[in-house]
Amino acid sequence: WQQMVGDQTGDDVFSGQDTGAQNSQEYIWCSYCSEKLPKFNIKKVVLHCKTCVSMVRLGDQYRFVCLMCSYHTINSEHFKRHVRKHTGDKPFKCKFCNFRSSRKDTTVQHVRIKHGSDEFEVLL
Structure with missing residues (x-):
């Protein structure tokens, strides 16, 4: 990248x-x-x-x-x-879609809710 x-x-x-x-x-x-x-x-x-x-x-x-x-x-x-x-x-990016956030915890929560994943790797 x-x-x-x-x-x-x-x-x-x-x-x-x-x-x-x-x-x-x-x-x-x-x-x-x-x-x-x-x-x-x-x-x-x-x-x-x-x-x-x-x-x-x-x-x-x-x-x-x-x-x-x-x-x-x-x-x-x-x-x-x-x-x-x-x-x-917004340095934290979802690895599954274009979602970005200023907070890592918000991005982890997004991955869990929107993608049903327990993979919490967040791209910086």
């Missing part, structure tokens, strides 16, 4: 054709410092939210502060899941 969900190569997963996604990369801006970040690069967004000195933090334990709203957490996985609400990123 040239492109998995969230990959910005621009190649369509099923047809192999160039969709132009690489050239249409979208960005989000930090509401605290105005830094521009690639919308679908979750690693860069999380790193920025963890290290931005302009962000107001509720306490030292809250390492992760959302750059678009007031969400705070100490858990990086919870934070990644939260950021996907803003970016629309």
Whole structure:
């Protein structure tokens, strides 16, 4: 597979054709410092939210502060899941159909209900 969900190569997963996604990369801006970040690069967004000195933090334990709203957490996985609400990123794909989700547990539930399968392998 040239492109998995969230990959910005621009190649369509099923047809192999160039969709132009690489050239249409979208960005989000930090509401605290105005830094521009690639919308679908979750690693860069999380790193920025963890290290931005302009962000107001509720306490030292809250390492992760959302750059678009007031969400705070100490858990990086919870934070990644939260950021996907803003970016629309859906990295978890059903291996049986075109269903995609921002959450692995939602995709596993989809596979169980829609396809009657106990195979919980979810493509990233």
